[in-house]
Amino acid sequence: MRIAIIGAGAAGLVTAARLAERGLTAEIFEASDRLGAGAASWLAGGMLAPYCEAEDAGPGIIAPGLAGIDWWSTNVPRVERGGTLVVAPWRDRSDLARFARRTRGHERIGSDRIAMLEPDLAGRFSEALFFPEEAHLDPRLALESLAARVSRSGGPVRFGASVDAATLDHDFVVDCRGFAAAEETPALRPVRGEMLILKSDDLSLSRPVRLLHPRWPVYVVPRGDGLFMVGATVVESDDRRGVTARGMVDLLNAAYALHPAFAEAEIVETGSGLRPAFPDNLPRVSRHGRVVTVNGLYRHGFLLSPAVAEEAVTHILGEGLKAAS
Known part of the structure; x- marks a missing residue:
């Protein structure tokens, strides 16, 4: 054929x-x-996070997503199977509880375990959700x-x-x-997303971290060599412009809320694109x-x-x- x-x-x-x-x-x-x-x-972002994504997409995404992690691990280099950490500021801990109710496959952990998984986040969050079966590439x-x-x-x-x-x-x-x-x-409809790549030699993360925030929900994905992908805004728009000033401010504010070291990070790259989505x-x-x-x-x-x-x-x-x- x-x-x-x-x-x-x-x-x-x-x-x-x-x-x-x-x-x-x-x-x-x-x-x-x-x-x-x-x-x-x-x-x-390269997150292979079926349990986290099921919070919005529904449980049907979990089985094919887990199989997808296995496929990527077999077929491309540097697939990291270290799980996903989901955190929220103290004042937004109700968002963390709601995320926990809408997902499965996670462990509820406290500050000691957070510090063990991500030492640079020690003392910043009192509780988190850890999804150990997830991965990123x-x-x-x-x-x-x-x-x-x-x-x-x-x-x-x-x-x-x-x-x-x-x-x-x-x-x-x-x-x-x-x-x-x-x-x-x-x-088919377009869903605009924006992202930044930041470089910081003052921070180290081993896995994607999702910050639940009522204004700036964000994920930070380590790329190695001090690089971090920060994303991603979700806007129902077919606007093909680059990253907007509002989008950049929101992403930077969210990264800073995760860790103040991002205030001194170098902005290496910005980007925006249109995701294709059905209803x-x-x-x-x-x-x-x-x-x-x-x-x-x-x-x-x-x-x-x-x-x-x-x-x-x-x-x-x-x-x-x-x-x-």
Whole structure:
């Protein structure tokens, strides 16, 4: 079978890797001129946090999310399985209690255990939720690793190639364009996210930390070498501008609320992107003839891409076997 994938974000590259597991190659077409340019995946936090995300997305996300952690751990380097820490300022401890009621898979811990897990947070929070089964990865390293793997398997990644399914003569086309496919997908909506990368040599974290805050809910993800990704605002908007002044102030205030050392941190990078989302904020895989569409990964791109890619591959293999028989 000749298979094409449109889009070299997390969904497209994971689908190509899933096909390679079956001995199949795919030709990937990416409109941008380089890996990650303009892709929501490139700006992601890289948190593999099914229990935390279930607070908003529902419990159905947990099983495929946990399977996704296993898949990433097997297929890309530097997947850290150290769990997630969720904290809140003392005055907002009711938010922590509410988060605990809406999630599972966590331990309620006190200040001594917080200090053991994250020594630099010692004395800053009296209680927290610890989700030991969760993990995180570096999204950019993961995408680069998958792109190299796909190329080694014989599937080229063609950059600067703006195509649509109608222009391709492959046996199957997997459309992973995200919000770029909005015109053909009326139910799809954009959810704008903003992020910062800060550098601080005065702070060390071993795992993602989520700060519950009524104005600035935020997560901080360590990237190594003193780098921290701080994200992410959630705005129902198709505004493609860079990070706004309000967004930056909110993210910086939240980081400072987590630890004052961030006040002296260097701002290394800012970024904003549009996450593709359906009304229920859950992804969909559908097939129309030879075209399989994967979209709506919202903020669960890395967490759920192994599951949705497997579903896309099942569509292709099922139809291919029917044709062969």
